[in-house]
Amino acid sequence: MSQPESAPPAAADVVIVGGGIVGSATAYFLTCDPAMAGRVVVVERDPTYSRASTPRSAGSIRQQFSTPENIRMSQFGMAFLRDLDRHLGVDGDPVDVGFRENGYLFLATAGGVGVLEANHAVQTACNAAVELLDPAGLAARFPWLSTEGIAAGSFGTANEGWFDPHTLLMAFRRKARAQGAVYVADEVVAVERHGGRVTGVGLASGGRIACGTMVCAAGPNAGRVAALAGADLPVAHRKRFVYVFDCKDRFPAMPLVICPDGVWVRPEGAGYVCGTSPPEDADPDCEDLELDYAMFEEVVWPTIAERIPAFEAIKLTNAWAGHYDFNTVDHNGIIGPHPEVANLIFANGFSGHGLQQAPATGRAVSELILQGRFTTLDLSRFAYTRFAEGRLVRELNVV
Numbered sequence: 001m002s003q004p005e006s007a008p009p010a011a012a013d014v015v016i017v018g019g020g021i022v023g024s025a026t027a028y029f030l031t032c033d034p035a036m037a038g039r040v041v042v043v044e045r046d047p048t049y050s051r052a053s054t055p056r057s058a059g060s061i062r063q064q065f066s067t068p069e070n071i072r073m074s075q076f077g078m079a080f081l082r083d084l085d086r087h088l089g090v091d092g093d094p095v096d097v098g099f100r101e102n103g104y105l106f107l108a109t110a111g112g113v114g115v116l117e118a119n120h121a122v123q124t125a126c127n128a129a130v131e132l133l134d135p136a137g138l139a140a141r142f143p144w145l146s147t148e149g150i151a152a153g154s155f156g157t158a159n160e161g162w163f164d165p166h167t168l169l170m171a172f173r174r175k176a177r178a179q180g181a182v183y184v185a186d187e188v189v190a191v192e193r194h195g196g197r198v199t200g201v202g203l204a205s206g207g208r209i210a211c212g213t214m215v216c217a218a219g220p221n222a223g224r225v226a227a228l229a230g231a232d233l234p235v236a237h238r239k240r241f242v243y244v245f246d247c248k249d250r251f252p253a254m255p256l257v258i259c260p261d262g263v264w265v266r267p268e269g270a271g272y273v274c275g276t277s278p279p280e281d282a283d284p285d286c287e288d289l290e291l292d293y294a295m296f297e298e299v300v301w302p303t304i305a306e307r308i309p310a311f312e313a314i315k316l317t318n319a320w321a322g323h324y325d326f327n328t329v330d331h332n333g334i335i336g337p338h339p340e341v342a343n344l345i346f347a348n349g350f351s352g353h354g355l356q357q358a359p360a361t362g363r364a365v366s367e368l369i370l371q372g373r374f375t376t377l378d379l380s381r382f383a384y385t386r387f388a389e390g391r392l393v394r395e396l397n398v399v
């Protein structure tokens, strides 16, 4: 049973706007730290999370990124997942997110091999367990896969897979509350600033919470929340679809396969899930959750049926839409303070990999608040200031 939400207090040391996986992981890490003596308040406008990114995610975690920081963040996420009972258990209740360690398989045509190899070098330098396979190696390991037109594949042999995102979110919330974080069901509609500081947030209910620090963890809505504070944040909604299907052929050990055109497919329970990202010029900022079945019929299904011939005969059984918290500039997280408003901290723009990065992000934000700097993983390249300074960090492996 979920606990009732609390009435807004008059003041908090830290107000976190948004109680999704990023806001809740931040609340958890802050309240874990003995240095945190003050009050942590999470303001979440929809405690059912009916439209939030987190429960609509595909729930996957990988080490196969092109940016070392992303690899290391997911490695921490993986270590955290392996020890959930210790981190997030409350009253001895186990936390089972149903992790399946089947790996990711990125496939490339001849034109994509260079990128695959360059990414492989970055990944192995970070001690990621990844293997490059030629077509013969792919056929031997994955006999259900057609290697027609494929020049190479990159397979994550450990520390990659998928899990239930909603269970993880609820576990973070429950533990953060058990450690003293207060969750308020309300919407932040105003941010008060005096000079270079945020002094409080205004709520849709009419209340106000004075704060020492504000964390923007509003997912796809982060651009709007930042604007309330007078800050320009390049984060917008980008709609993505997950299609669920049945097939009489079962490949239980199948990894999450990413075809050269970006279409992905993986097992889910007794069936499969799949999806793709549209081309950038057909990817508007929109907030609706309307489904696009034509994308399945015309793009996703033909691609997976060509790659895995057993998928020529499948039955679509379900589908859902959700929104990426999309960083429209370089598709990477934005983690750190506003340069002119030092007590406004961003944790946004994860562009399709925010679930797996939530533990590392929550830890990083709590370090910034409590220690004034990153003390474990240096994420300073993801600073908000990189846009103005022209130091973009472009992630190539956005799925």
Ligand SMILES: Cc1cc2nc3c(=O)[nH]c(=O)nc-3n(C[C@H](O)[C@H](O)[C@H](O)COP(=O)(O)OP(=O)(O)OC[C@H]3O[C@@H](n4cnc5c(N)ncnc54)[C@H](O)[C@@H]3O)c2cc1C
Pocket: 017, 018, 019, 020, 021, 022, 023, 043, 044, 045, 046, 049, 051, 052, 053, 054, 055, 056, 057, 058, 059, 060, 061, 186, 187, 188, 189, 217, 218, 219, 220, 221, 222, 225, 240, 241, 242, 321, 322, 323, 324, 325, 347, 348, 350, 351, 352, 353, 354, 355, 356, 357
């Ligand atoms: C289809 C799909 C597949 C995905 N697959 C993966 C994947 O496989 N692996 C992965 O790592 N990531 C994946 N992602 C991305 C991942 O889900 C997100 O990056 C992550 O959930 C972002 O978490 P968040 O807490 O920032 O956002 P959210 O979960 O959206 O939470 C933000 C919260 O802020 C609240 N909020 C917003 N504005 C206000 C306000 N003004 N006042 C109060 N509350 C407010 C919202 O109600 C919301 O609950 C996927 C996303 C989608 C849509």
